[in-house]
Amino acid sequence: VHPLLEVKDLRVSFNTYAGEVQAVRGVSFHLNKGEVLAIVGESGCGKSVTAQTIMRLIPSPPSVIKGGSILFDGKTEITKISDKQMEKIRGSEMGMIFQDPMTSLNPTMTIGKQITEGLIKHQGMSQKAADARAVEILKLVGISNPEGRIRQYPHEFSGGMRQRVMIAIALACNPKLLIADEPTTALDVTIQAQIIDLMKKLSEETEASIIVITHDLGVVAEMAQRVVVMYAGQVAEQGTVDEIFYNPKHPYTWGLLRSVPRLDQPKDSDLVPIPGTPPDLFAPPKGCPFAARCPYAMNICVQENPAQTQLTETHSAACWLLHPDAPKVERPVEAGG
Ligand code: SF4
Numbered sequence: 336v337h338p339l340l341e342v343k344d345l346r347v348s349f350n351t352y353a354g355e356v357q358a359v360r361g362v363s364f365h366l367n368k369g370e371v372l373a374i375v376g377e378s379g380c381g382k383s384v385t386a387q388t389i390m391r392l393i394p395s396p397p398s399v400i401k402g403g404s405i406l407f408d409g410k411t412e413i414t415k416i417s418d419k420q421m422e423k424i425r426g427s428e429m430g431m432i433f434q435d436p437m438t439s440l441n442p443t444m445t446i447g448k449q450i451t452e453g454l455i456k457h458q459g460m461s462q463k464a465a466d467a468r469a470v471e472i473l474k475l476v477g478i479s480n481p482e483g484r485i486r487q488y489p490h491e492f493s494g495g496m497r498q499r500v501m502i503a504i505a506l507a508c509n510p511k512l513l514i515a516d517e518p519t520t521a522l523d524v525t526i527q528a529q530i531i532d533l534m535k536k537l538s539e540e541t542e543a544s545i546i547v548i549t550h551d552l553g554v555v556a557e558m559a560q561r562v563v564v565m566y567a568g569q570v571a572e573q574g575t576v577d578e579i580f581y582n583p584k585h586p587y588t589w590g591l592l593r594s595v596p597r598l599d600q601p602k603d604s605d606l607v608p609i610p611g612t613p614p615d616l617f618a619p620p621k622g623c624p625f626a627a628r629c630p631y632a633m634n635i636c637v638q639e640n641p642a643q644t645q646l647t648e649t650h651s652a653a654c655w656l657l658h659p660d661a662p663k664v665e666r667p668v669e670a671g672g
């Protein structure tokens with residue numbers, strides 16, 4: 336069986352007045368069928384651009400796919416198909432959930448209309464069948480009285496309920512691929528937990544494979560089976576959730592794990608933010624992009640960008656410390672852990 340999605344050496348730039356921003360610089364990963372994959376990293380690491388490029392949601396110009404391949408379902412090359420073909424795929428095989436449901440829902444259209452529009456347009460459903468599907472899908476995402484709710488407008492829903500509606504819209508067409516970009520970031524903690532539970536349930540009950548884009552490792556641990564860690568437009572490390580949480584090999588991943596609260600820790604205790612800022616993607620460094628912030632940086636690190644080292648069938652990382660001749664460096668022991 337082929338993976339649902341295969342991204343190979345993807346390069347995406349933005350042309351701006353100030354020059355070319357190399358937002359995604361040779362990213363490769365795949366998504367298996369039925370899997371939840373998390374893409375994590377700080378803001379500006381290229382995770383959202385990668386997701387939006389997969390769905391071709393960034394207008395071109397200003398964005399340009401400079402190279403690489405996005406193979407969907409073993410047959411469709413996303414970087415090559417026409418806008419029209421892409422629109423069809425988006426309405427029937429892919430769904431996207433954004434961070435802020437208020438800006439992605441249309442305030443002047445009823446919830447019912449927003450769910451049924453795509454079904455009628457892209458799947459040729461009758462109004463009646465689409466209405467029935469809208470009610471069914473609202474029920475699935477935990478909205479009570481869906482028959483009445485479909486006639487209401489987004490402002491009549493709370494923040495958490497609006498995110499459920501967004502998820503319903505994304506799921507209505509029975510997509511093979513669901514991409515959720517920071518799906519819980521705009522919500523308060525209790526609602527966050529409910530939305531994560533809902534997405535977990537949906538990943539088990541529907542056939543959809545999910546990519547969740549997040550800076551929150553708590554979301555990763557709760558939802559995902561595998562993780563791609565991105566830094567400065569590149570993949571720093573990828574592996575199963577266990578490999579990334581219990582046997583991380585990249586100093587950036589070490590820093591990321593130290594900079595977030597753990598569930599068993601009181602909030603704000605022993606959090607160590609990673610000092611420094613990511614490199615300027617107008618002029619990315621020729622060496623390892625993390626070198627300026629890395630406590631273990633060596634001469635080679637500023638001279639040459641490390642290639643991916645394959646550690647297990649599922650685990651790889653791009654770091655010179657994994658070179659056989661490199662000094663032995665262990666992940667620092669966690670304070671209190
Ligand atoms: Fe640090 Fe060098 Fe590894 Fe980059 S390649 S993460 S600078 S040790």
Ligand code: MG
Nearest residue numbers: 378383516517
């Ligand atoms: Mg983002």
